[in-house]
Each structure stands twice: as C-alpha cells, then as structure tokens.
Amino acid sequence: MAAIYKVEHLHQPDGWLSPGYLHVGDGGIIELVESAPPSDGSGVEPLAGFGIPGLANLHSHAFQRAMSGRTEFVSEAGAEDTFWTWRNFMYDFVLRLTPEQYEAIGAFVYMEMVRHGMTAIGEFHYVHHAPDGKRYANHSEMADRLIAAAGRAGIAMTMLPVLYAHAGVGRPPGDRQRRFIHSGVGDFLSLVEGLRSRKSENANLEVGIALHSLRAVAPAELAEAVEATLAADPKARIHIHVSEQLREVEEIEAGLGARPVQWMLDNTNLNDQWTLIHSTNIDENECRGLAKSGAVAGLCPVTEALLGDGVFPLVDYQRHGGVWGIGTDGHYTTSTAEELRMLECGQRLRDRERNRVASPGSPVTSHSGRRLFDLALEGGRRSLGIATGALTPGMRADLVLLDTGDPILIGHGPDTVLDAWILSGTTNPVRDVMVSGKWIVRDRRHPEEESITAAYKKAIGELNSSL
Numbered sequence: 528m529a530a531i532y533k534v535e536h537l538h539q540p541d542g543w544l545s546p547g548y549l550h551v552g553d554g555g556i557i558e559l560v561e562s563a564p565p566s567d568g569s570g571v572e573p574l575a576g577f578g579i580p581g582l583a584n585l586h587s588h589a590f591q592r593a594m595s596g597r598t599e600f601v602s603e604a605g606a607e608d609t610f611w612t613w614r615n616f617m618y619d620f621v622l623r624l625t626p627e628q629y630e631a632i633g634a635f636v637y638m639e640m641v642r643h644g645m646t647a648i649g650e651f652h653y654v655h656h657a658p659d660g661k662r663y664a665n666h667s668e669m670a671d672r673l674i675a676a677a678g679r680a681g682i683a684m685t686m687l688p689v690l691y692a693h694a695g696v697g698r699p700p701g702d703r704q705r706r707f708i709h710s711g712v713g714d715f716l717s718l719v720e721g722l723r724s725r726k727s728e729n730a731n732l733e734v735g736i737a738l739h740s741l742r743a744v745a746p747a748e749l750a751e752a753v754e755a756t757l758a759a760d761p762k763a764r765i766h767i768h769v770s771e772q773l774r775e776v777e778e779i780e781a782g783l784g785a786r787p788v789q790w791m792l793d794n795t796n797l798n799d800q801w802t803l804i805h806s807t808n809i810d811e812n813e814c815r816g817l818a819k820s821g822a823v824a825g826l827c828p829v830t831e832a833l834l835g836d837g838v839f840p841l842v843d844y845q846r847h848g849g850v851w852g853i854g855t856d857g858h859y860t861t862s863t864a865e866e867l868r869m870l871e872c873g874q875r876l877r878d879r880e881r882n883r884v885a886s887p888g889s890p891v892t893s894h895s896g897r898r899l900f901d902l903a904l905e906g907g908r909r910s911l912g913i914a915t916g917a918l919t920p921g922m923r924a925d926l927v928l929l930d931t932g933d934p935i936l937i938g939h940g941p942d943t944v945l946d947a948w949i950l951s952g953t954t955n956p957v958r959d960v961m962v963s964g965k966w967i968v969r970d971r972r973h974p975e976e977e978s979i980t981a982a983y984k985k986a987i988g989e990l991n992s993s994l
C-alpha cells in the first residue's frame with residue numbers, strides 16, 4: 528500500500544502546497560509531506576485536483592435516514608408541530624426495524640457520506656434490542672450490523688453505544704422505548720466491553736460510549752457508566768445529547784436544579800474527550816464554560832433546523848475559543864457542504880451580517896468556506912478520538928479529491944475553492960476518496976454502489992409497506 532502521491536493542490540493546516548507530495552505508509556498513515564519530489568527517484572502517482580482531508584462526521588443515527596421526508600406535514604389545524612411529534616413517529620418506526628434493514632440503511636447512508644467526502648462517522652447507536660425489548664442472542668447484534676455496514680461503505684467508525692434508561696427525569700421508560708433500554712448500567716457496560724474487543728480485528732473501528740441525555744440517564748447512572756468506561760479505556764470518547772429543545776432545558780432545570788450544560792459543567796469532568804451534541808439552547812455562562820472545558824459542541828445544523836431546535840450561539844462560542852464539529856444526525860442530508868452552509872447561514876440570518884465564522888488574518892482564516900471546513904475537521908477529530916482531519920505526518924491518509932472540472936469549482940484556485948464548494952452551488956465535486964490509505968471512491972464510483980443501493984431500496988420498500 529505504501530505510495531507517494533503528487534497532489535496538484537494539497538490542503539495543509541496553514542495553507543496549500545501546489546503541488547504537494549504525500550507519502551503514505553503501509554499502515555495507511557501519512558509518513559511525510561513535501562513540496563518537492565522524492566530525491567531517490569521513487570515512483571510518484573499524480574493526482575489532479577484539490578486534495579483535502581476527509582471530514583469526521585461526529586453524530587449519526589443511521590436508521591433515521593429511512594424516516595426523513597415522512598414527518599414533514601401538519602396533522603391537525605392549530606396543533607403545534609414540534610420535535611416531540613417527530614419523536615412519536617420515530618418511536619413507532621423503530622419498532623418495525625429488522626437487523627437486516629438496520630444494516631442496509633446504514634451501509635447506504637455511510638456510502639453517501641463517503642461520496643461527499645466524509646471518512647469517519649460517530650454512530651450514536653441506541654436500537655439495541657429485539658422489537659419485544661428482549662436481548663438478541665448476540666448482545667451486540669444491532670451494533671454489529673452497523674459496524675458491518677461501515678465496513679462495506681469503507682468509512683471508519685467510532686461506535687458509541689448509548690445508555691438509555693428513563694423517559695424523563697425520575698420517570699421510567701415507556702413501552703415504545705423498549706428496544707433502547709438496558710436492564711442496568713452493568714448490562715450496558717457488558718455490551719460496550721464486547722464491542723471494544725472487536726477493535727483488535729478492525730483498524731477502522733473505535734469504541735466509546737454515549738449517554739442518551741440527562742432526561743434518559745440519571746446522575747448516578749451517568750457517573751457509574753463514565754467511571755467504568757474510563758477505567759477500561761482512559762482515552763474513550765463520551766457523547767451526550769444536551770439542550771436541544773427548550774422543553775428539555777426546563778425539564779432538567781426543574782428536575783436537577785440547573786440548566787443541562789451548566790449541570791454538566793458542575794457535575795462531570797468535561798474535557799476534550801466529551802462531545803455535547805446540539806448544545807443549542809445555552810445561556811452566556813454555559814457558552815463560556817463549554818468553550819473553556821475543551822469539550823466539543825456537536826452541531827447538526829440541518830437536523831436542528833428541520834426539528835425546530837433553535838440557533839447555536841456560534842459567534843460567541845468561537846470568541847471563547849470553543850471547539851465544534853458537524854454531525855448529520857437524522858441524515859436529511861449527507862453533504863458536508865449543506866451542513867456547513869446551514870450553520871453559517873443561521874448565524875447570518877440571526878445577526879443580519881455576513882461571514883460570521885471567518886476572521887481576518889490569512890487566507891486560511893478569512894475565507895468562510897475554508898474556515899468552516901478547517902474548524903469542523905478539528906472538532907471531528909477530537910470528538911471521534913482518531914488521528915484524522917489533517918494531511919500531515921502521523922495522521923491517517925484520509926484524502927478527498929475535489930474535481931477542478933466540476934461546474935461549481937471552475938475558475939477557483941486554492942484561496943476560494945472551499946468557499947465555492949461549501950457556500951455556492953449544488954453539484955458534488957468530490958471525485959475520489961481514500962480512507963486510511965485505501966481508495967474507496969475513484970472517479971465518483973463506489974465499488975459496492977449497486978448492491979448497497981439495491982439493499983437500501985428493498986429495506987425502504989418493506990418499511991413503507993408496513994407503515
């Protein structure tokens with residue numbers, strides 16, 4: 528696998544190399560980056576286009592792809608249509624899912640991510656059990672299905688099995704949540720341990736944990752799960768949904784005595800191993816505290832918009848030095864460009880100003896597309912706990928080539944190419960994708976495209992006919 532690539536324009540943290548020579552070792556790790564060809568006359572493979580790092584997508588519920596487009600209507604005149612009505616549909620939908628469908632949907636949505644330049648996924652996996660709520664014979668049946676799906680799609684995965692125990696603060700789980708619920712923290716931890724043992728046979732698999740939310744996990748359960756996880760794997764990543772909805776903020780404030788992010792700041796050791804998914808509805812103190820903690824704000828702009836969550840205070844959060852990344856969550860889109868565009872547009876609409884994330888200084892910081900992309904790379908890497916998101920020595924060779932001939936990139940050079948991709952047009956300029964040194968997409972073709980798409984269509988057909 529060892530190879531040297533001459534990339535026409537190679538993204539670097541401080542600018543571009545045109546060309547850049549990328550030396551990739553046998554293990555799929557970048558060994559060297561240079562601006563000159565190898566002096567020993569080694570063979571070099573030329574790659575046209577803009578070579579950028581693959582993006583780590585930090586938040587996914589793969590099965591929700593199959594629900595999108597099915598909750599976009601109002602049911603009663605005058606009725607409030609909110610996140611909570613969407614959730615009722617999700618509960619009913621999830622009771623029908625088979626392991627085969629779960630895998631088929633996962634493989635399709637992950638393949639689509641790869642085709643849009645995402646090379647790693649954080650899967651917030653909570654459909655653990657059979658439709659009757661009992662364990663499958665294989666405790667990790669459903670998680671294994673998504674790990675297999677990621678393998679077929681060629682994407683690296685940080686599997687985040689979810690602890691989910693209650694319907695709300697102090698309230699037992701509802702019957703329709705039975706597929707999500709473990710009998711106790713010990714039962715959950717045995718699932719995590721089983722998954723962790725798979726890492727030795729899969730270089731593209733990382734395993735952390737997720738706590739569903741402060742609604743669904745009690746403080747003592749949270750503490751026990753986190754402590755046991757860090758004892759087994761001191762570098763484990765920990766994700767939690769937090770402050771997505773105003774009603775959730777009110778419920779936590781009433782039940783636990785503090786707003787959700789404030790509660791996390793006061794009661795957990797928030798640091799760079801944590802990702803707080805959404806963090807949408809936070810006050811000034813929470814914004815500052817979260818930024819200073821080193822935890823990642825896991826933003827899911829398109830899903831948050833479609834669920835009516837609110838607008839994350841990104842400008843303030845950045846002013847405090849906060850780190851953030853992007854998740855596609857319910858997968859209304861799997862496009863890096865659409866997610867980052869929605870994020871920037873939300874800030875512009877609220878502030879009635881342009882270029883809200885960029886800052887003067889250099890072409891790397893002053894261009895909105897480049898700045899958004901670079902910050903999302905950093906947050907994704909931190910959130911998923913893998914060496915990705917930069918084309919520098921020691922990192923995985925997760926390389927994406929943008930096609931200079933794509934209509935939206937025509938005439939653009941290194942300074943504006945990411946602005947053009949992220950903030951203009953609708954074509955997808957991703958031509959080739961390499962994950963850990965291995966080509967997955969070449970000339971826009973994914974090798975399993977037909978079989979993955981056929982299995983997805985079959986799964987959707989079955990699910991729709993049962994609705």
Ligand SMILES: [Zn+2]
Pocket residue numbers: 586587588651768804856
């Ligand atoms: Zn989520």
